[in-house]
Amino acid sequence: MSMTGVGPSAPFTHAPASVGRTMWLVLLALMPATAFNLYLFGWPAILLFAETLGACVAAEALCLVLADRPVGPTLADGSALVTGWLLALSLPPWAPWWTGVLGAVFAIPLAKHAFGGLGQNPFNPAMVARVALLVSFPVAMTAWVAPHPLFAANSPGFVEGLRITFGAGMPDTVSAATALGYIKTELTRGVPVSQSIQQTPDLLDMALGIEPGSLGETSMLLILAGGLFLLARGIISWHIPVGLTGSLFVIATLFHAINPDRFTSGVFHLTSGATLLGAFFIATDYVTSPVSKGGRLLFGIGCGLLIWVIRTFAGYPEGVAFAVLLMNAVSPIIDQYTRPRRFGRTRDGEPLPVKREP
Amino acid sequence: MARLFPMRGGVHPEYRKELTSEKAIINLPLPDLLYIPLQQHVGAPSELLVAAGARVRKGQMLARSDGKVSTSQHAPTSGLIKAIGDITAPHPSGLPQPTILLEPDGADAWAELPEPIADPFSVDPKVIRERVAWAGIVGMGGAVFPAAVKLDLGNQYKIDTLVINGAECEPYITADDRIMQEHADEVMDGARIMARVLNAARVVVGIEDNKPQAIRAMQWAAEGFAEVSVMAVPARYPMGYAHELILAITGHETPAGKRTAEIGAVAYNVGTARAVAQAVRLGRPLISRVVTVSGGALRHPANLLAPIGARVADLIEYCGGFTLSPARLVIGGPMMGQPLPSLDIPVVKGTAGILALSAAEVGERPQSPCIRCGACIEACPVGLAPLEMAALIRKDNLEGAARLGVEDCIGCGSCSWICPSHIPLVQYFHYANGMLNHQEQERRRNERTKTLVEAHHLRLEKQAAAKQAAQAARKPSTPKAPNDKASA
Numbered sequence: 001m002s003m004t005g006v007g008p009s010a011p012f013t014h015a016p017a018s019v020g021r022t023m024w025l026v027l028l029a030l031m032p033a034t035a036f037n038l039y040l041f042g043w044p045a046i047l048l049f050a051e052t053l054g055a056c057v058a059a060e061a062l063c064l065v066l067a068d069r070p071v072g073p074t075l076a077d078g079s080a081l082v083t084g085w086l087l088a089l090s091l092p093p094w095a096p097w098w099t100g101v102l103g104a105v106f107a108i109p110l111a112k113h114a115f116g117g118l119g120q121n122p123f124n125p126a127m128v129a130r131v132a133l134l135v136s137f138p139v140a141m142t143a144w145v146a147p148h149p150l151f152a153a154n155s156p157g158f159v160e161g162l163r164i165t166f167g168a169g170m171p172d173t174v175s176a177a178t179a180l181g182y183i184k185t186e187l188t189r190g191v192p193v194s195q196s197i198q199q200t201p202d203l204l205d206m207a208l209g210i211e212p213g214s215l216g217e218t219s220m221l222l223i224l225a226g227g228l229f230l231l232a233r234g235i236i237s238w239h240i241p242v243g244l245t246g247s248l249f250v251i252a253t254l255f256h257a258i259n260p261d262r263f264t265s266g267v268f269h270l271t272s273g274a275t276l277l278g279a280f281f282i283a284t285d286y287v288t289s290p291v292s293k294g295g296r297l298l299f300g301i302g303c304g305l306l307i308w309v310i311r312t313f314a315g316y317p318e319g320v321a322f323a324v325l326l327m328n329a330v331s332p333i334i335d336q337y338t339r340p341r342r343f344g345r346t347r348d349g350e351p352l353p354v355k356r357e358p
Numbered sequence: 359m360a361r362l363f364p365m366r367g368g369v370h371p372e373y374r375k376e377l378t379s380e381k382a383i384i385n386l387p388l389p390d391l392l393y394i395p396l397q398q399h400v401g402a403p404s405e406l407l408v409a410a411g412a413r414v415r416k417g418q419m420l421a422r423s424d425g426k427v428s429t430s431q432h433a434p435t436s437g438l439i440k441a442i443g444d445i446t447a448p449h450p451s452g453l454p455q456p457t458i459l460l461e462p463d464g465a466d467a468w469a470e471l472p473e474p475i476a477d478p479f480s481v482d483p484k485v486i487r488e489r490v491a492w493a494g495i496v497g498m499g500g501a502v503f504p505a506a507v508k509l510d511l512g513n514q515y516k517i518d519t520l521v522i523n524g525a526e527c528e529p530y531i532t533a534d535d536r537i538m539q540e541h542a543d544e545v546m547d548g549a550r551i552m553a554r555v556l557n558a559a560r561v562v563v564g565i566e567d568n569k570p571q572a573i574r575a576m577q578w579a580a581e582g583f584a585e586v587s588v589m590a591v592p593a594r595y596p597m598g599y600a601h602e603l604i605l606a607i608t609g610h611e612t613p614a615g616k617r618t619a620e621i622g623a624v625a626y627n628v629g630t631a632r633a634v635a636q637a638v639r640l641g642r643p644l645i646s647r648v649v650t651v652s653g654g655a656l657r658h659p660a661n662l663l664a665p666i667g668a669r670v671a672d673l674i675e676y677c678g679g680f681t682l683s684p685a686r687l688v689i690g691g692p693m694m695g696q697p698l699p700s701l702d703i704p705v706v707k708g709t710a711g712i713l714a715l716s717a718a719e720v721g722e723r724p725q726s727p728c729i730r731c732g733a734c735i736e737a738c739p740v741g742l743a744p745l746e747m748a749a750l751i752r753k754d755n756l757e758g759a760a761r762l763g764v765e766d767c768i769g770c771g772s773c774s775w776i777c778p779s780h781i782p783l784v785q786y787f788h789y790a791n792g793m794l795n796h797q798e799q800e801r802r803r804n805e806r807t808k809t810l811v812e813a814h815h816l817r818l819e820k821q822a823a824a825k826q827a828a829q830a831a832r833k834p835s836t837p838k839a840p841n842d843k844a845s846a
Binding site for chain 2: 010013014073077079118119289291293296339342345349352354
């Protein structure tokens with residue numbers, strides 16, 4: 001009784017882990033915040049969300065066919081869905097349909113498959129798409145609406161939703177400003193932060209997410225819950241979220257204490273815009289962030305500081321996407337300098353000296 | 359309890375030890391034929407002492423240690439030497455190697471054994487070392503390094519701690535667990551004897567905390583011996599890797615490329631300690647070992663005391679055969695074991711386990727691209743970056759992989775185990791290290807050839823010069839001639 005040949009080498013057992021499982025857990029973690037925001041922004045948001053996801057999956061399938069790779073199994077790993085989902089969450093909720101389609105083109109073929117597909121892209125595909133859209137179509141990408149919860153009196157119905165997303169677009173009358181945008185505009189008009197901050201939603205509304213903002217970024221509490229779920233399941237480590245929010249909070253608080261008329265507070269920075277979505281779901285993208293714990297902490301800190309710099313000094317009121325892309329660019333360098341120390345060796349790779357206790 | 363020092367990296371595979379942890383060790387009935395390879399250890403193969411047709415008795419030496427790092431082989435039972443032939447070895451290559459075929463006569467009659475050493479704590483340590491060398495004892499945790507050679511380390515280094523490795527971190531395997539539960543006294547005796555030979559002041563038995571019964575048994579056996587302590591170490595693979603266990607127990611990290619003895623610690627497996635006790639107290643050589651036969655595809659998993667040389671097929675048959683077609687047959691544990699090249703290969707001194715694993719247990723999946731999740735970096739107990747090394751090796755950049763430390767890889771398989779993309783990382787590193795080794799040998803050979811060629815040229819030149827000089831000497835009219843070397 002003899003077996004044919006010799007199989008692969010050990011181990012002959014495996015952790016119950018797969019790429020697909022990871023991706024689906026990320027989607028599960030995004031579910032509550034997404035569901036709440038789809039409810040909050042009504043039919044146009046639901047249509048835009050569905051259409052963006054569809055466009056990303058279709059783009060992935062097309063790329064796989066062109067690359068002559070297996071379509072079914074690769075789609076099943078859910079990575080295109082995650083990209084599409086995050087892209088949709090970063091769009092203005094009532095943005096026109098073509099932002100989703102164009103975003104999918106930027107994200108999937110250009111930002112991902114041009115570099116070799118899953119695992120090969122240096123930049124976060126969803127953020128590449130968002131930034132490309134924002135720079136190319138600043139008007140459409142900054143047209144925000146106040147919450148119009150489904151079934152509320154002022155909420156557009158399905159047909160009206162179709163008209164907004166696929167037709168005439170968003171009526172001018174509903175436009176509103178995000179807290180970050182409002183404060184930036186007021187600052188340029190000479191209104192100090194201490195005064196304009198009075199007009200922004202209160203802390204409770206910001207925590208719950210009842211405010212204008214991107215399709216999936218407003219509900220701080222639900223995003224936090226999803227993020228903590230990912231932490232608990234070991235899908236992400238604490239290093240990037242803590243590095244990002246910690247550095248953003250510290251630097252914002254510091255400058256706010258120095259000049260509250262010019263700089264918003266640390267709490268405001270944490271609760272507004274895409275800070276938490278970025279900290280838990282975007283900056284933590286495996287492919288484009290460093291691989292070691294130390295590297296991730298550095299990466300998170302870099303993101304947090306850049307977010308603050310961009311929000312505070314740049315032309316754009318929000319800086320999460322830019323900050324993440326800039327830090328993506330230095331991920332390989334961070335990796336190179338944050339490799340773990342090897343067993344029995346110094347940081348430089350030399351064997352440890354033999355020291356004996358007397 | 360003493361403080362434990364944290365381990366780096368490591369994983370928590372499903373242990374599945376409950377399949378056999380409650381099963382007492384039972385003797386495997388003598389098979390019809392035993393296959394005793396001349397090489398069951400690290401070092402030189404043993405030198406054959408018997409010829410085909412010879413009648414031998416149990417415990418008789420069949421092959422003796424040949425060289426500094428080598429060991430001897432003994433007859434596991436009495437019988438007839440049928441043949442000396444090449445038999446497939448328990449090695450991933452599946453290549454044949456010289457093996458003694460012994461047909462048991464059923465009498466199981468002992469040969470004349472050396473006298474028991476009555477008081478091993480007062481005799482010259484040399485006597486103990488010689489006995490251990492005679493008994494053919496090797497590291498039974500899988501390292502199979504001749505135990506007697508290691509016992510010499512006490513002469514070269516100052517040893518503070520003898521670590522008895524009862525971690526048994528490989529899933530499924532319960533051989534050491536059972537040995538500690540059933541023969542704690544022998545293990546303790548062997549440990550103390552070795553501590554004396556090594557001149558080690560203290561003995562620490564390290565056992566993973568998933569073996570509470572073994573811990574209790576060893577604690578009980580340690581009672582009254584002030585120099586011995588039993589430590590429960592966290593069940594975290596690969597805790598049983600000697601460098602990790604020594605780090606956890608002593609807090610000292612063995613410098614790369616050095617021996618643990620240089621930081622004052624030597625580690626032996628519990629099975630080895632027991633074998634030493636038997637050799638010293640009973641004068642018995644190492645002729646059998648406890649093997650865990652387990653896995654989801656096996657009918658009756660068990661811990662068997664098998665004579666060295668019993669075929670895997672004999673053990674599996676005794677355990678009732680398979681319930682379903684095994685997806686993988688493994689010799690050793692599932693994390694670091696070898697795929698079985700055949701069921702005909704024999705149990706050797708380093709065989710701790712034989713596993714028949716079902717497809718569900720193996721959990722094989724098609725590979726997908728690396729998503730840089732970094733799980734392998736966190737899992738690596740050595741502090742390597744497996745994903746980066748694998749990416750370089752895939753592009754055949756072996757030097758790059760060497761710069762990242764691929765040669766430090768201990769092959770524990772933690773990275774492969776945890777990889778969500780199911781990339782066989784450790785296989786890449788085995789390949790790279792094999793190639794790097796080969797390149798190094800090649801380089802050395804080329805260098806030697808070059809030196810030889812250069813020497814050859816030099817010789818030719820010298821001959822030519824000598825000839826010229828001789829000619830010149832014969833023809834004094836040549837302008838160059840007068841006072842050059844030829845006259846010297």
